[in-house]
Structure formats: C-alpha cells, structure tokens
Amino acid sequence: MSVSLGGILALGAGYLAMVFLCALAVERGWVPPRLIRHPGVYSLSLGVYASAWAVYGSVELASRIGYGYLAYYLGVSGAFLLVPVMLVPIQRLARTYQLASLADLFAFRFRSRWVGTLITLITLLAILPLLALQLKTFGDAIHRLTGAGSPIMLALILCLPIALLAIMFGARHSHLPVRHDTLLAAIAVESLVKLAAMLALGGVALYGVFDGPNDLQQWLTGPGLDLQARVARLETGQWRTLLMLFFAAAFLMPHMFHMTFTETPSRRALLQTGWSFPLYLLLMALPVPLILWAAQRLGIDTSASGAAYLAFDISTSPWVDGLAFIAGLAAASGTLIIVALALAGMVLNHLVLVAHPPGNRPNLYRWLLWLRRGLIVAVILGAWLFYRTVGIKHDLADLGLTAFVGIAQCLPGLLAILYWPGANRKGMVCGLVAGSTLWLLGLWLPLVADYSPLVLVPPGLDWLRDEPPWYAVTLIALYANILIFILVSLVTRTSEGERAAAEACSVDAVIRPKRLPLTARTGEDFKPLLAEALGSEVAEREVESALAALNLSSRDGRPYALRRLRDRIQANLSGLMGPSVAQDIVDRFLPYQSRSQATDDIHFVESRLEAYRSRFTGLARELDGLRRHHRRTLARLPIGLCIFDDDGELLMWNEALSRLSAVDGESIIGSHRDDLPAPWAELLARMHDEPHAYLYKQAVALASELRYLTLHKAVLDPEEGDRGAVVILVEDHSELKWLEDELLHSERLASIGRLAAGVAHEIGNPITGISSLVQNLRYDTEDPQVLESAEQIQQLTQRVSRIVGSLVGFAHGGRHVQGTRFVPVELRRLSDEALHLIRLARSGEDIIYDNFCPPGLKVMGDAQRLLQVLINLIGNARDASAPGSRVTLDASAREEWVLLSVTDEGHGIDESIRDRLFEPFTTTKPPGEGTGLGLPLVYSILREHHGDIQISSPPPDQTFGTRITLWLPRTLQDDSNADEPDSDR
Missing domain, CATH: 1.20.1730.10 (Sodium/glucose cotransporter)
Known part of the structure; x- marks a missing residue:
C-alpha cells in the first residue's frame, strides 16, 4: 500500500x-x-x-x-x-x-x-x-x-x-x-x-x-x-x-x-x-x-x-x-x-x-x-x-462474458433487419425469447443466485457438456434463436407495415413511401391536430421545426409537401419519445385518408435515387445511369411537359414549362391539378377533360402578354399494378400565330392594293371625261363665272387624278425588281405625297404635321419604295403621338449625303428593345395593333439604297419623343434654283 x-x-x-x-x-x-x-x-x-x-x-x-x-x-x-x-x-x-x-x-x-x-x-x-x-x-x-x-x-x-x-x-x-x-x-x-x-x-x-x-x-x-x-x-x-x-x-x-x-x-x-x-x-x-x-x-x-x-x-x-x-x-x-x-x-x-x-x-x-x-x-x-x-x-471475465453473450442474442434480429426483408415480428420475438431464456438459465441466473449453470444441451450435442459454460450457452442459445426465428418467420404472415419498414431497412433498398392524401389540408392544420396529443405549445414548436428543416411554408397545401412534413414530424417525435410512441401519435392525429389503392411516391423515389446514386455499383449503377439519362431528356426537352397521376397530382414539370410559365417546378411538384396557379389550373383541367388529344392555339395571358399555346395529351394506362398517368405537352405557337396573322394582314393589304388599283382605273376614266368636258366648256362660253367654275373643276379633277395616281403607284410600289435603275427623287414632293397619303387614312387627324424639307433637294433612289419608307416612319410617329402634338419632317444636305428626319413628341422607345427594333416581330404596340415588320422593311429598303438609319429617343434637343434620321445618297447635281440647306440645321 x-x-x-x-x-x-x-x-x-x-x-x-x-x-x-x-x-x-x-x-x-x-x-x-x-x-x-x-x-x-x-x-x-x-x-x-x-x-x-x-x-x-x-x-x-x-x-x-x-x-x-x-x-x-x-x-x-x-x-x-x-x-x-x-x-x-x-x-x-x-x-x-x-x-x-x-x-x-x-x-x-x-x-x-x-x-x-x-x-x-x-x-x-x-x-x-x-x-x-x-x-x-x-x-x-x-x-x-x-x-x-x-x-x-x-x-x-x-x-x-x-x-x-x-x-x-x-x-x-x-x-x-x-x-x-x-x-x-x-x-x-x-x-x-x-x-x-x-x-x-x-x-x-x-x-x-x-x-x-x-x-x-x-x-x-x-x-x-x-x-x-x-x-x-x-x-x-x-x-x-x-x-x-x-x-x-x-x-x-x-x-x-x-x-x-x-x-x-x-x-x-x-x-x-x-x-x-x-x-x-x-x-x-x-x-x-x-x-x-x-x-x-x-x-x-x-x-x-x-x-x-x-x-x-x-x-x-x-x-x-x-x-x-x-x-x-x-x-x-x-x-x-x-x-x-x-x-x-x-x-x-x-x-x-x-x-x-x-x-x-x-x-x-x-x-x-x-x-x-x-x-x-x-x-x-x-x-x-x-x-x-x-x-x-x-471475477471480471465471468461478468464480461455474461454481458457479451446476452447482448449477442440480438445479433440475428439485427442481421435480419439489414439483409432479410422476409423476417417478421413473430419470428424475431420467438427466437429472441428462446435464446435469451437459455442465456438467463445458463449464465445470468447462476451469476445472480450463485448456483451451477443450467445448460440445456439438445440431443446430438452431448460434447458440449464438457465445454466451458459460456461457450456451450452461446452456441445453444444462438442456434435456438436463429432456428426458431427463421421457422416462425417462414410460416407466419408479415404485415404490410413490416414489409414497408423492411424495404426501408434493407441495405440496397431505396425507400418508396406511398402516395396517399392526408386529412389535413395545409401545414397550418397540423398544429391543432397535434395539439390534442402534445399540447398547443409543443405542437406548434414541432411543426415549425419540421417546416424549417424542409424549407416549406405553413400554407403549402401540396399533398407531396404534406407527406414529407408528416414524415419529418414523426422522425422528430421519434427522437423525443421513441419510434413506437411517435408512430402512434402521428397515425392517430395525422391520419391518411382511406383509399383503396396507394402507389409509390415517384418524385420522392427520384430524390432518394439521386442521393444514393454514388453508392450504386454494377447493374444497379447502369440502370440508374439510364434512368438519369431519360429523366434529363424529359427535363430538358425544348417543349413544355408535365405529368399528372390519374388522381390529378403533379409528378413532373420540366424546365421548358418552367420558363414558359415563370413557375418553378420544384415549388409545385406534388400539387393537385386544381391547385396550380392561374391560368394553368383551368387550362390543364380543360386539357385533361378534353375528349380529343389536343387543344390548338389557346389564347393564354402570361405575364401581361397574350400567348398562343397548343396542348397535346397522352394517357398512360396502368401496367403491372402501377396506376396510370396523363402526360401533357405544351408548345408555344405564339410566333407562328403572329406570323399567320401578319400573312393574313399582308394578304389583306395586297387585296386592298389590287382593289385600289381597280378603283383608281375605274375612277380615272370618268375623271378624264370630266376634265375633257371642262376644257371644252372653256371654249364654248365667255361667261366669267362659268370660266371660273370650269377652272375650279379642272383643278379638282387634277387633284383627284394625283390622288388616284398615288394610290396606283403605292399599290404597285411594294414589288421591287432586282436591278431597277435609281433616278433622282425630290424629297419635298416625296414627303408631301407621303403626308397626303397618311391624311387619307382618316386616323390621327388631330396630329399636326410640319414639313420642313426644302424644295429641290434630291436623292438617288426608287420613289415608290422611298415613299413606303416615309409612310411607315410617319405612321409610327403618328401612332406614338398624343392628340395635339406635332410630327415634323426635315431634311438637310451633307457632302454626299442627304439627312431626312422624322421627329415626334411621343412617349419614346424603351431601352430594353431599342437594340432589337430592326428584328422582325419586335414592336412597342399592343398585341393586335402592330406586326413588328415595318422597321425591318424600312431597314431593308435603306440598305438597297446604300443608306443608313439612326434612332434618337429622346432627341438631343428634346426631353421626350423620338427622332429617326435617314442617310440617303445625294444626287450629283441639284436644281440650280434650290437653296443650299444649312448643314447645321
């Protein structure tokens, strides 16, 4: 010591x-x-x-x-x-x-x-x-x-x-x-x-x-x-x-x-x-x-x-x-x-x-x-x-061996949990009780009561009588445990709950929960239901904790989200009170709705497969690779795709449909079809109920924009115990619809042009006759009043002739023949004629038009196509202007170029589309009022004339409005009596 x-x-x-x-x-x-x-x-x-x-x-x-x-x-x-x-x-x-x-x-x-x-x-x-x-x-x-x-x-x-x-x-x-x-x-x-x-x-x-x-x-x-x-x-x-x-x-x-x-x-x-x-x-x-x-x-x-x-x-x-x-x-x-x-x-x-x-x-x-x-x-x-x-x-060895032999009686059950899904509760309990009883009689009770170990040796194993008690008891107890466990499990029935748990516990299993609806409608409904068992304070804390862990809202009513929330709450309560008490509470107070048949929760299976894919080997790895390839193919199709279970629960919402709808697929997976955001709930429900396999060019308002969607439906019939599904493809045919409308509009314009040419021809003959009669009248009388009236009639007939000529010219001016020879065109006359035709439209009559183009200033070009350019630009300026505002035309000469501008006092052009104005179908006008083809046509005609176009919105000398400036090649010689424009004008 x-x-x-x-x-x-x-x-x-x-x-x-x-x-x-x-x-x-x-x-x-x-x-x-x-x-x-x-x-x-x-x-x-x-x-x-x-x-x-x-x-x-x-x-x-x-x-x-x-x-x-x-x-x-x-x-x-x-x-x-x-x-x-x-x-x-x-x-x-x-x-x-x-x-x-x-x-x-x-x-x-x-x-x-x-x-x-x-x-x-x-x-x-x-x-x-x-x-x-x-x-x-x-x-x-x-x-x-x-x-x-x-x-x-x-x-x-x-x-x-x-x-x-x-x-x-x-x-x-x-x-x-x-x-x-x-x-x-x-x-x-x-x-x-x-x-x-x-x-x-x-x-x-x-x-x-x-x-x-x-x-x-x-x-x-x-x-x-x-x-x-x-x-x-x-x-x-x-x-x-x-x-x-x-x-x-x-x-x-x-x-x-x-x-x-x-x-x-x-x-x-x-x-x-x-x-x-x-x-x-x-x-x-x-x-x-x-x-x-x-x-x-x-x-x-x-x-x-x-x-x-x-x-x-x-x-x-x-x-x-x-x-x-x-x-x-x-x-x-x-x-x-x-x-x-x-x-x-x-x-x-x-x-x-x-x-x-x-x-x-x-x-x-x-x-x-x-x-x-x-x-x-x-x-x-x-x-x-x-x-x-x-x-x-x-001594220490006797105490230790007794403990280790006793705890080893749980080994057959643990191995069955991992590797034998067919094991059931009755077999495990019978085997464990038998093995533990032999252990208690052979080692534990002799330890406590201090009497000789009672080793029950079965016939045929008499050699064990001479072995140490711990060795004999270990072998006999484990053999009895395993044998009874296997036999009872084979001859008795395994419950549905045990089979589901066995699948979750198997080493290579992917957990496959069933898709069942709950009686609760939202996460908020969980709180009063659980409060009956746990009290309001504990129920609210547990629900909020589970919602936070899953990153869900308490107002989320998706069946998929509610099932995940229920599972999370059960797991949390399992940590608090054990799995048995937790399962009893959840099954009693958060029950599923009774339904004849439940199917696998495919979306959750997919997420579990993604979590486990790094652990797959061999054929399982190859099959998972094939699954991921097909899944990625569906997810990244350029066409919108969604899949519904036959009870209306959303199983898939691919990336193209997410972009089209501006709705994230992850946020709505598991929702019922009727709970989808507008207008998709009504549209997809109508497609589901449609007896035909498609809906063609349905007008749908998406993000304050009218789109035209075509839907196709494929019904998947149940196979091998699986429930059916409905696959819906969603194609955006908006541009096709707009192109068809533009073609129809162009055809109407062409028809109007042909009609105008015919009308002009029919009107021209009477007008010619009137002009001839008026001229003869001037030689047949000396009366000043009659002569004055004849002069006025002659002027009016000449005006009608010019109008008819303009209509005929415009009707035929859209057809450009390659190799057409450009000639000098006077901008003043061209702009006057464009304004004259704009006024004939009888729209924008309250707009003030100012033409400051100087006389005699000429460019090389095709008069009819340049007239079409001016009409497009003046028409756009008129449409962008408020009543009482001005649209101004001006022109000036600069060395080898002539600058022709059209300026309005309208709302201007948004920067987000300014760089795309010359792309087809780009327009600032409301749907149905503009085709987005006018400026591309203007740009095309200018390129044919070796010119250019410049847009300022707003112009440097204004706080609002838009100025479009055209650069056109100047003629070599202008009229000698034309005033030289100020280059700084």
Whole structure:
C-alpha cells in the first residue's frame, strides 16, 4: 500500500475535473469547432469500447488463455472493417428516422412498441454485469492501492461525479439524436488518456522490469518458456465464438450503438473509422502481454484472483500505480457515462412512455428532460446495486462474458433487419425469447443466485457438456434463436407495415413511401391536430421545426409537401419519445385518408435515387445511369411537359414549362391539378377533360402578354399494378400565330392594293371625261363665272387624278425588281405625297404635321419604295403621338449625303428593345395593333439604297419623343434654283 486513500481520491477527482474542464472548453467555444468535428476526434471517441475490461480484464483473460485475449480487440476491429456493408446502412436509418438506440431500430423495423420494450429489458439484463465490472475495478483498484475502506463504498463515491458529468454534458437536450460535441470531446480525451497510460505501463514493463526487447526475447525463450506453456490454449471453436461475441458487441452494446450511429458527425467520418479505430485498439492491446510477462518475471502468481491488477505489481513507484489507476478510471468512467445516457433513453422511450404516454401536459420538454436525468442516475445506482449484491462475488471475465453473450442474442434480429426483408415480428420475438431464456438459465441466473449453470444441451450435442459454460450457452442459445426465428418467420404472415419498414431497412433498398392524401389540408392544420396529443405549445414548436428543416411554408397545401412534413414530424417525435410512441401519435392525429389503392411516391423515389446514386455499383449503377439519362431528356426537352397521376397530382414539370410559365417546378411538384396557379389550373383541367388529344392555339395571358399555346395529351394506362398517368405537352405557337396573322394582314393589304388599283382605273376614266368636258366648256362660253367654275373643276379633277395616281403607284410600289435603275427623287414632293397619303387614312387627324424639307433637294433612289419608307416612319410617329402634338419632317444636305428626319413628341422607345427594333416581330404596340415588320422593311429598303438609319429617343434637343434620321445618297447635281440647306440645321 504505497498510496493514501486521500491521495488516490484526489487523483481521481483531479482527473474527472480535467475531463469536466475539457468539456467546458468545448461548450464555451474555446476549442475550434473544426477540431472538435474532425473525424479523428470521432474515432477516438469510439475508444469508449475499451472499457475497464481493456485495462484490467484483458490482463486477467491473457493470464488464463494467452493470446486468446486478442479476440476482444479483433472482433470489434472486424466489425469496423465492414463499415460500408454493415455500419453505414444502420447509420443511414438512424439519421433518417432519428433512431437513438437498438430498441428504436427494432421497434421501427418490426412495427411494434413491445419489440422495443423486449429489446430494452434484454439490454438492461445484459449490460448490468458489464456496468458492475466497471464499478468493481473502481473499488478493487482503490482498495488494493490503499487498503482502506470498503471497495463497495469507494466505488459509490466515484459514481456520484460520473453521474453528474453524464447529466451536465449528455442530458441537456430534449431530443436524443442531438449530437453532444462536448461529450464527444470529453470521451475522446478519455480515450487518449487511457491509451497513453497503457502505453506508458507497457514501457515500464519493457524497460523497467526487462532491459528492453532483447532481454524480453531471451526471457521468453528461456525461463519464461515454461510459464507460457502452462497457459491454456483456446480451442478453434472457442476462439471463433469469442470473435463473434466481440464482433456483435461493436454495434449491439448500447454505448457503442450510441457513439457509432447517434454521435457520428458524417458518413465520411464513419468510413474513416474502418482503419483508424482498429489501429487504436491494436495500440491498446500491445501493452497487455508486456504487463503479464513483467509480473511473471517478477515471480508474481498470475493465476491468482488478482491477476487483473498485475499492472499495480510491476513497480513499487507510486507514479506507476497512479498510471494504472488513471487508465482504469478513464476506461470505466467513459463507459459508465455513455451507457447511462443510452440506457436512460431506451428506458424512457420503451418502458416509461409505453406504460405512461406523455399526453397533453404543460412543459412536456422539461418533463421529458428531467425524466431522462433521473433515469441516468437510476442506471448508475442500479449498476452499483448489482455490483454490491452480485458483481463483488465474481471475477471480471465471468461478468464480461455474461454481458457479451446476452447482448449477442440480438445479433440475428439485427442481421435480419439489414439483409432479410422476409423476417417478421413473430419470428424475431420467438427466437429472441428462446435464446435469451437459455442465456438467463445458463449464465445470468447462476451469476445472480450463485448456483451451477443450467445448460440445456439438445440431443446430438452431448460434447458440449464438457465445454466451458459460456461457450456451450452461446452456441445453444444462438442456434435456438436463429432456428426458431427463421421457422416462425417462414410460416407466419408479415404485415404490410413490416414489409414497408423492411424495404426501408434493407441495405440496397431505396425507400418508396406511398402516395396517399392526408386529412389535413395545409401545414397550418397540423398544429391543432397535434395539439390534442402534445399540447398547443409543443405542437406548434414541432411543426415549425419540421417546416424549417424542409424549407416549406405553413400554407403549402401540396399533398407531396404534406407527406414529407408528416414524415419529418414523426422522425422528430421519434427522437423525443421513441419510434413506437411517435408512430402512434402521428397515425392517430395525422391520419391518411382511406383509399383503396396507394402507389409509390415517384418524385420522392427520384430524390432518394439521386442521393444514393454514388453508392450504386454494377447493374444497379447502369440502370440508374439510364434512368438519369431519360429523366434529363424529359427535363430538358425544348417543349413544355408535365405529368399528372390519374388522381390529378403533379409528378413532373420540366424546365421548358418552367420558363414558359415563370413557375418553378420544384415549388409545385406534388400539387393537385386544381391547385396550380392561374391560368394553368383551368387550362390543364380543360386539357385533361378534353375528349380529343389536343387543344390548338389557346389564347393564354402570361405575364401581361397574350400567348398562343397548343396542348397535346397522352394517357398512360396502368401496367403491372402501377396506376396510370396523363402526360401533357405544351408548345408555344405564339410566333407562328403572329406570323399567320401578319400573312393574313399582308394578304389583306395586297387585296386592298389590287382593289385600289381597280378603283383608281375605274375612277380615272370618268375623271378624264370630266376634265375633257371642262376644257371644252372653256371654249364654248365667255361667261366669267362659268370660266371660273370650269377652272375650279379642272383643278379638282387634277387633284383627284394625283390622288388616284398615288394610290396606283403605292399599290404597285411594294414589288421591287432586282436591278431597277435609281433616278433622282425630290424629297419635298416625296414627303408631301407621303403626308397626303397618311391624311387619307382618316386616323390621327388631330396630329399636326410640319414639313420642313426644302424644295429641290434630291436623292438617288426608287420613289415608290422611298415613299413606303416615309409612310411607315410617319405612321409610327403618328401612332406614338398624343392628340395635339406635332410630327415634323426635315431634311438637310451633307457632302454626299442627304439627312431626312422624322421627329415626334411621343412617349419614346424603351431601352430594353431599342437594340432589337430592326428584328422582325419586335414592336412597342399592343398585341393586335402592330406586326413588328415595318422597321425591318424600312431597314431593308435603306440598305438597297446604300443608306443608313439612326434612332434618337429622346432627341438631343428634346426631353421626350423620338427622332429617326435617314442617310440617303445625294444626287450629283441639284436644281440650280434650290437653296443650299444649312448643314447645321
């Protein structure tokens, strides 16, 4: 006894205070989050598996069976080498459905609250010996070092601060699946401490007792050889069975399930543990034989009951004793904290809440939190009571093996969850009860009642009677468990709920929820419905939390969105109360509408496939590639496409239709056809009800613009149990419709031109006759009044002749013959004639026209086509002008060019279309009033005349209006009497 009781308690208190300070530093943000969430920290936190068994029990086991102690490390390492095929699928389920324990997982898969209760009870019975093992090491180590006090009371003293740590850093949230970064960091620190302590003890043994590796090798081949030969060797069957037990413990023990699946930061971090965690265990295992050999070198009896504590005997230094104590305390305290947290959640969800549902009570979150805290204390005190009454009588190996054999009874059920969709609840319960009963009779009850193990050996396996009890019980219990599980599952029926859960749990399955409508119409309706079960405050908080997580609005009434919201609420409640209670609440208060047949939710299946596509291999990868190709083809078709289920729910809304409708497809997927925004609800409903397969050029107002849409429909009949669908294609034929209207308008204009030519011809003959008669009248009379009247009639007939000539010329002026010879054209006459024809239209009579073109200014060109240019420009200016405003024509000469401008005082031209004015069908006029072909025609005629056009809106000398300036080639010689225009005009 080299250490005082006060000193060792101070050392223990100092260590726990250090752990507390580490957790506090993380809690206060003194440690960078990037470091805390590093995969290496998570790998270290899994070191909670290395409990007091790894420090003391492994030494005891090594003294009994030699290298067989490695099974404890190799079994769990083998489990983590299978991370992608075993642990990642379980992590996916735990994350998706917020399953915080093994009982949650079984209750979810087999759709029964009583299954969760059964798993919780078996886990409690199995874990009590392991917890007693941790406390036994506390008491025995302190008693061995100090020789003072009772080991039982010494263990109780350390239980209290451990329970406080578990509450402070593990029970601060109502939801179990919330990651506890502080606790994770604290457990990682403990793992580092016990690893460092064990390696230091190994160093003491190697260099303190031995003089290094050479001395150790000489001893092993000399005096130590006989000692090693006396150690019993495990038979092959026993070795494999131990590997299987520790393999199962890697994910069945409550503390390992909690750390592996609830606290994992990411899938990447879990995959990294496939090599980092086995490396950690290898380092933990290395010092064990060194400690054993050092004790044998010193002549210590390693076969005695105290073989577990040989680390205290290899040196008389108090520092070495302190290292051995700290290693055991770090291992045991971490295990106690995590087991207490995990078991408290299991007991709360599957025992307390099943027996006493929460109901509509005030402060539900606070009530659940204090219940969980009380259960943490109860678990630790229950473990101490089990140690006080049972554990103190048995060695570490017996306690540990009893726990591992008991928890292994859940292994067949877990494997069935992942790999056997045909397994059902009855088969699993029957097999588990049979296996657990054999385990209780063979190992657990003999541990408690201190009588010989009752091993029920079936006929034909009599050789097992001579085997160690743990080995015989393990084989018989697991064989009975598996056999009964398979037989009962094969002969009994699997419920629909179990089949759906089995599909969700299968390793390669893609979750396929059913498309069913809910009784609630919007997310807001969920709150009063859930308030009946949870209270208004809790119901509102849970609904708002689920809406925020899904980025949905409470007013969203899409059936697809409501199904996702319901699933999210159920998952959140599962984290709060367990999957069984959560499912009961959701099924009762958020029910689906009864319907004869439900189909797969295709859109959700698509989203799940996208999430899983990086994990597909082989044929599945090729099929998924084909699916994505077809999906992309439909999504990116240049024609709008939408698909409706036969009950009117929208399944697809492709990109072209999103652009056309200005409605994002993701925001309306899952909506009912009648709930789509206007005008699509009415239009698509009419198309759906249309007996024909198309609707041609339907006028639809989209974004304040009239568009013409053609719809085609294809009805997909049901096949192989799937329901039918309706596919609708939407084509935008607006430009085609406008082009057809323009062609019709052009044809009308051509008809008017031909009519004008005919009318002009018919009018010309009478007018010629009138002119001739008037001329004759002037020679037949001398009466001044008659002569004056004759002169007026002659002038009027000449005016009519000019008008008729202009109409005939305009009717034939649109036909341009290639190679037409340009001639000098006087702009003044051309502009007067254009104004004259504009006035004939009898529209815009309240517009004032000013013609400032100087006489005699000529250009080279085709008079009729230039007349068409002026009429187009003056007509546009007239249409843009308000009543009483002016339209001004002006012209000036500049070297080899003549500048002809048309200026109005209208509203001007918007900048957004100014650069596109000369493109066909670009117009600023309302639909039906402009074709958008006038300016392109003007531009074409000017290019034929080797001219150009310039637009200013507004002009530099005005604050509004538009000025269009034409640049035309000037004739070589103007009339000699023409005034030279001012070039700056």
